[in-house]
Amino acid sequence: MRKEIFKVLVKRCFTSILVLFLLLTFLFILLRISPGDPSLKFISPELSPKLTALVKKSFSLEDSFLTQYKTFILNLSKGEFGISYTYRVPVVQVIKRTLPFTIIFSLVSFIIQISCGFLLSLKAVKRINGITDRIISKTSLAVYAIPSFVAGVFLIYIFSEKLNVLPSSGLCSFDTESYTTIQKLFDYAQHLILPLITLSLNGIAVFFKYLRDNLEEVYNKPFVEYLRANGFTEKDIVRKHIIPNAINPLISIAGVELGLLFGGALITEVIFALPGMGRLTVNAILSRDYPLVTGCTFVAGILVILTNLCADIIKAVLDKRIAKGILN
Amino acid sequence: MLNKFKIRQLILVFAFILLLIRLNVFVNTFLMILLYAQLFITLPSFAYAQLNFPFIDIIASVALFVIIIIYLLTAGKRIKLFHRNIDFTSFVIVLLLSFFLFAPVITDKNPDFQKDLSVTKLLPPFSRVKVLHLKDDYINSDNIVDKFVRLKDYVIKKSFDESIIFIDSISTGDKLDYYQGGTAFPIANNKVIFKNNIPLITTRTFILGTDELGRDIFTRLIYGARISLFVGLGSVLISMLLGLFLGFFAGYSEGFVDTVLNRLTDMFLAFPVIFFIILVIALFGNSLPGVIVVLGFSGWMSLFKIVRSEVISIKNKDFFVSAQLIGLSNINLLLKETLPYIFIPVVVNLVFQYGNIILAEAALSYLGLGTGSSYPSWGSMIEAGQNYLSQAWWMILFPGLALFLALFAANSLGRKISSYFNPQLKT
Numbered sequence A: 001m002r003k004e005i006f007k008v009l010v011k012r013c014f015t016s017i018l019v020l021f022l023l024l025t026f027l028f029i030l031l032r033i034s035p036g037d038p039s040l041k042f043i044s045p046e047l048s049p050k051l052t053a054l055v056k057k058s059f060s061l062e063d064s065f066l067t068q069y070k071t072f073i074l075n076l077s078k079g080e081f082g083i084s085y086t087y088r089v090p091v092v093q094v095i096k097r098t099l100p101f102t103i104i105f106s107l108v109s110f111i112i113q114i115s116c117g118f119l120l121s122l123k124a125v126k127r128i129n130g131i132t133d134r135i136i137s138k139t140s141l142a143v144y145a146i147p148s149f150v151a152g153v154f155l156i157y158i159f160s161e162k163l164n165v166l167p168s169s170g171l172c173s174f175d176t177e178s179y180t181t182i183q184k185l186f187d188y189a190q191h192l193i194l195p196l197i198t199l200s201l202n203g204i205a206v207f208f209k210y211l212r213d214n215l216e217e218v219y220n221k222p223f224v225e226y227l228r229a230n231g232f233t234e235k236d237i238v239r240k241h242i243i244p245n246a247i248n249p250l251i252s253i254a255g256v257e258l259g260l261l262f263g264g265a266l267i268t269e270v271i272f273a274l275p276g277m278g279r280l281t282v283n284a285i286l287s288r289d290y291p292l293v294t295g296c297t298f299v300a301g302i303l304v305i306l307t308n309l310c311a312d313i314i315k316a317v318l319d320k321r322i323a324k325g326i327l328n
Numbered sequence B: 001m002l003n004k005f006k007i008r009q010l011i012l013v014f015a016f017i018l019l020l021i022r023l024n025v026f027v028n029t030f031l032m033i034l035l036y037a038q039l040f041i042t043l044p045s046f047a048y049a050q051l052n053f054p055f056i057d058i059i060a061s062v063a064l065f066v067i068i069i070i071y072l073l074t075a076g077k078r079i080k081l082f083h084r085n086i087d088f089t090s091f092v093i094v095l096l097l098s099f100f101l102f103a104p105v106i107t108d109k110n111p112d113f114q115k116d117l118s119v120t121k122l123l124p125p126f127s128r129v130k131v132l133h134l135k136d137d138y139i140n141s142d143n144i145v146d147k148f149v150r151l152k153d154y155v156i157k158k159s160f161d162e163s164i165i166f167i168d169s170i171s172t173g174d175k176l177d178y179y180q181g182g183t184a185f186p187i188a189n190n191k192v193i194f195k196n197n198i199p200l201i202t203t204r205t206f207i208l209g210t211d212e213l214g215r216d217i218f219t220r221l222i223y224g225a226r227i228s229l230f231v232g233l234g235s236v237l238i239s240m241l242l243g244l245f246l247g248f249f250a251g252y253s254e255g256f257v258d259t260v261l262n263r264l265t266d267m268f269l270a271f272p273v274i275f276f277i278i279l280v281i282a283l284f285g286n287s288l289p290g291v292i293v294v295l296g297f298s299g300w301m302s303l304f305k306i307v308r309s310e311v312i313s314i315k316n317k318d319f320f321v322s323a324q325l326i327g328l329s330n331i332n333l334l335l336k337e338t339l340p341y342i343f344i345p346v347v348v349n350l351v352f353q354y355g356n357i358i359l360a361e362a363a364l365s366y367l368g369l370g371t372g373s374s375y376p377s378w379g380s381m382i383e384a385g386q387n388y389l390s391q392a393w394w395m396i397l398f399p400g401l402a403l404f405l406a407l408f409a410a411n412s413l414g415r416k417i418s419s420y421f422n423p424q425l426k427t
Helices: A002-033 A038-042 A049-059 A065-077 A091-126 A131-144 A148-162 A181-219 A222-229 A234-246 A248-262 A266-272 A277-286 A290-318 A320-327 B007-021 B023-042 B044-049 B053-073 B088-106 B144-155 B217-253 B256-270 B273-284 B288-297 B301-314 B318-326 B330-366 B378-386 B394-421
Strands: B127-133 B164-167 B169-171 B176-180 B183-187 B201-206
Touching (some): A002 B256, A002 B273, A038 A049, A091 A131, A091 A248, A091 A290, A131 B394, A148 A181, A148 A266, A148 B330, A148 B378, A181 A234, A181 A266, A222 A234, A234 A248, A277 A290, A277 B273, B007 B023, B023 B044, B023 B053, B053 B088, B088 B217, B088 B394, B217 B301, B217 B330, B217 B378, B273 B288, B273 B330, B288 B330, B378 B394
Antiparallel strands (some): B127 B164
């Protein structure tokens, strides 16, 4: 059994890498067939023709398509993405600066989404179709329809403009050098409250909806009635029997959601001017920074694949009967 | 209280209110159409030169309006859909659809109309502005062309108007001075229309306020509904075609093509699609058709999954096999045998997809990558309002609300359809 699962895992990793490779190739083709030349940005009319040719050559965008692709693949296999056109440093370094923020930010938001959705659905399911349930369900439907940029801008309006209690943008204040560590952490936290709310609102609604429906379904199953008849306390039934049964379908959704978050919470980052992967990617796209676009896509792809894989492994561990089917 | 009424009554009430408020527009449009018909016979080349989008737009709006009213009063009486009770969703949908269809009739301004910035910019909702009327240079003649041009200028709103001036106040005396933003401007007496020996001054109300360029937010909101719904419609159509054909193809043929397509869809579903959309738009330029195509191409994956799995499940059923054996072509197999079977899940998916695309279009416009500045869009309105957050909350509230309502309506319509066709399914 274990050997089989290992085999399936290896196969899965292989196909994932193949998909990623296809994605990067697709991206490469898309970038190369698009009109415009990114090297023109670095050439001023005052440069001598010789120097112009030299600059153009350094981008090696004049080479034939296949040569470019060959170097691209060779560099990729060595783990090199080249030098970012805008930042003039290796792409890996640029990504290294932004990736930690994105990972922490997404993880915190993810935890908020899961825990809030979980708590709310437990509250709602206590009395199905009761007043709490109906209020939370209706609210969650409404919250789900709020676009994140509308929510974010309104949060800024209320908390930054009117009440003036929270900062409206950026990751930290200007004068953080003199702060002690605790003050710095407090400063970061203050700056991240509004972005986290903005990013998490929709996710909370999604998780709530799924969990509530699952919980309700399990609640109505005969075995719950049987347990109740046997004199188990309601608390025990919920904790030991209902939640484990209801949580399984949620894991794959959670995996996809986390993967999307790792790709970068673009809108939230734009509203609050945060230095995340989403904004880095889009800025790279807009400034035609080909190596950086490729690097960002690669990182996002790896993270998406990893999170989905993790979700499936967790699911397989929880329910060994379906292990092979899931991982395939 | 609201749900005692039927949808048919709601539409008729809307139509009645619209008719009351804009009676002059309707009457003048009819006159214009009559004159145009005359012109078309006498001066075909001139008539042909007058055809442009706003002209056709208003004629189509008025014609459609009349047709819908007549239909509802006669044949539409018996249609079941119009006899459903009103709820919030249907109310919003009727409202948005009427914005979409009758935009030039509902508002009396051009979405790009701007004039006298110092008076009109960043006005709060329900603010009234004084308007000074100037003499225009129309010739009062019975010539049919002059009459037509005059009517056309009255009915079709332009983005500029030389015959009015927005003012703060005006000095009374021998020499006329009007004030704009604290500065006095002299104006010759013979240019102004006088009524009872005082200059003719009316007021104009901006129901939802104005933006930073003095444009009416209400008008822009209504034209923005047009863009949103239009982009949604086009993209959903593309998604539907792609999803249906590829899904049918993959499910029907199985084997290598199926595997490849399935993997591709998985890839697209797992990655944040917004980056792909931005990449394509940034690289190949943003135009309205471009945005529609890209959004359409980014939304077919979920439909593909549904169609594929359904096709695989019905492929071995008797009716499908017998249809195959009779010799139906592949297209007929899809249209006549498969489509009726999978109609409901497809429709539900497309309605949800519609909501997603409206949201994606607004997000693109918010990022400045939408349909460009030539069309008012809810997303770009919000983006512009963000810079004036401390001064003008109305610039964000109303487009935000419109967007929220549209998304909410799309989502709950999707849920309603699926629960209508599968009553045992809990929603």
